[in-house]
Amino acid sequence: MYNFDQVINRKNTNSVKYDGDKMQDPQMIPMWVADMDFETLPEVKEALVKRAEHGIFGYANPTDSYLESVVQWMHTRHDFDIEKEWIVPTPGIVTALKLAVRALTKENDHIMIMKPVYYPFDASINTNQRQIVECPLILEDGEYHCDFELFEKTIVENDVKMFILCNPHNPIGKVWSKDDLKQIGNICKKHHVYVVSDEIHMDFVYQGHTHTPFYNVDESFKEFTLICTAPSKTFNLAALQTSNIIIADEKMREAFIKEKDASGVNNPNIFGLDACEAAYTFGAKWVDELIEYLSGNIDYMIQFFEERLPEIKVIKPGGLYLVWVDMRALNMNHEELEDFMLNQAHLWLDEGYIFGTGGAGFERFNVACPRSILKQALVQLEKAIKER
Numbered sequence: 490m491y492n493f494d495q496v497i498n499r500k501n502t503n504s505v506k507y508d509g510d511k512m513q514d515p516q517m518i519p520m521w522v523a524d525m526d527f528e529t530l531p532e533v534k535e536a537l538v539k540r541a542e543h544g545i546f547g548y549a550n551p552t553d554s555y556l557e558s559v560v561q562w563m564h565t566r567h568d569f570d571i572e573k574e575w576i577v578p579t580p581g582i583v584t585a586l587k588l589a590v591r592a593l594t595k596e597n598d599h600i601m602i603m604k605p606v607y608y609p610f611d612a613s614i615n616t617n618q619r620q621i622v623e624c625p626l627i628l629e630d631g632e633y634h635c636d637f638e639l640f641e642k643t644i645v646e647n648d649v650k651m652f653i654l655c656n657p658h659n660p661i662g663k664v665w666s667k668d669d670l671k672q673i674g675n676i677c678k679k680h681h682v683y684v685v686s687d688e689i690h691m692d693f694v695y696q697g698h699t700h701t702p703f704y705n706v707d708e709s710f711k712e713f714t715l716i717c718t719a720p721s722k723t724f725n726l727a728a729l730q731t732s733n734i735i736i737a738d739e740k741m742r743e744a745f746i747k748e749k750d751a752s753g754v755n756n757p758n759i760f761g762l763d764a765c766e767a768a769y770t771f772g773a774k775w776v777d778e779l780i781e782y783l784s785g786n787i788d789y790m791i792q793f794f795e796e797r798l799p800e801i802k803v804i805k806p807g808g809l810y811l812v813w814v815d816m817r818a819l820n821m822n823h824e825e826l827e828d829f830m831l832n833q834a835h836l837w838l839d840e841g842y843i844f845g846t847g848g849a850g851f852e853r854f855n856v857a858c859p860r861s862i863l864k865q866a867l868v869q870l871e872k873a874i875k876e877r
Contacts, residue, residue: 491775493527493782494859509837516835518866523659523811525725525857529768530775533724536767537760549759551578555766559733562769563718566776567691569702575737577746578757580730582689582717586613586653589685589715589734592748593741594619598650601643603635605844605851607659607687614653622647625846626661631804633661635669641676651683657690657700660844660853661813662806664698670706677713683741684714689732690809692723692776695784698807704737711737715745723776724768731761783810786856786863793867798874810857813841817850819874826850834873836866 499507506524511517528534540546556573563569579585590613594600600614601622614621624643626633643649654673656665665673677684686703694700704711719732736742787805790812794801800818816826823842830836830852841851856863 491530491778493779494861495528496859496861497526497528499526511831511837514831514835516869517831517837518835518862518869519837520855520858520866521837521839521853523722523855523857524727525810525855526859526862527725527779527857529724529726529764530772532767532771533726533764536763540760540763546759548756549762550756551576551762552766555762558766558769559718563702563735565773567700567702567705569705571704571735571737575735575742577734577736577742577749578762579732579734579749579754580758580761581721581727582687582719582732582734583609583613584754585717585732585734586610586685586687587617588745588748588752588754589683590614590617590619590651591752592744593683594650599647600651600653601647601649601682602653603655603658604846605660605841605848606655608843608845610653610655610687611845622649623846626658626663628804628847631802633658633663633804635673637672637676640673641680644676644680644682649680649682651685652677654684654686654703656686656688656703657694657806657808659690659809660811660839660841660848660851661804662809662811664694664700664807667701667706670701670703674703674706674710674714678709682713684710685717686714687717689717689719689722691718693780693783693810694808695780695787695806700808704735713738713741715741720765720768724764724772726761726764726768729761729764730758731765733765783857786810786858786860787812789860790854790856790863790867793871797871801874810855811839812854812856814852814854815850816841816852819877821850823849826852829873829877830870833877834870836870 596618716735721727802815804813839853841848
């Protein structure tokens, strides 16, 4: 039903991805920020046009039908049963991370993350005068895993107050298993550690993997966890600044809302509300076809490297439309690798080192683009490596 092969010109549209300084290079292909090159589904466009045609854009609050659309999406896509009262809209998940840090911890408290990980986690902690504690992930035979003995030891030795989980894990594409999540939750429960579970990429999970919302692991995990969700990645709605934070525990929810109000985060974006409701109401088939297309892109990319650049190793993702690629065989430090990608391969990627410990020597590719663009990017990379 949907044409994901269509190439849409995004230049000169005030696009962060396409209108940055690096795009002055006419050969440059941007595959960095997590922003898809696909047009969203027609029903979302229709909802936005209808709102625009009304012509009055006053303050708005989530309607009952909006909240019900979130509840139904979680139930039908993820077997995740939530109450409307648990949903707290915010203008994005990064905002929610900062609010959670401020609401549930104090200055100089220690907050743990597992690197390499989405780099705004660092800023959410540092800018709020909390201390980062790392439990680095371990890469063995092309797969990442957590050392749970180290995980618990790190919590105890640093008196950790909060753990920020990324599931699926950005940038490595790991979809955490229910057993892994149970170990994480039980350790955090034992040591009275709050969990903030960033599940923004929950809808991007490929064959052989299943996304497990953190509450679904154990009923008791609701007592110390908040879950961050949004339609923004799934339907490419980032600029509409709409996310839904799910907080089952009343005291935690009250603390979060209190901090939200104190920070001046008030009424949500009326266009974002309409877009989210339309997406969650009508978007199931669109997402099914999108996942199939993205899976094809990932398979194409893996096959390309195996056949033509076997020294480059792709960490096959279980989730995300972001692919983590091991470039260490090129024997460059991270400054050299970044310069090579930009100026020889003409690819604008997210450099691995920005994701912290264990990231140097890797590149994160955004493959949510028409396959023709992906093919061109890989050909440019092959050409640059062969010429080098």
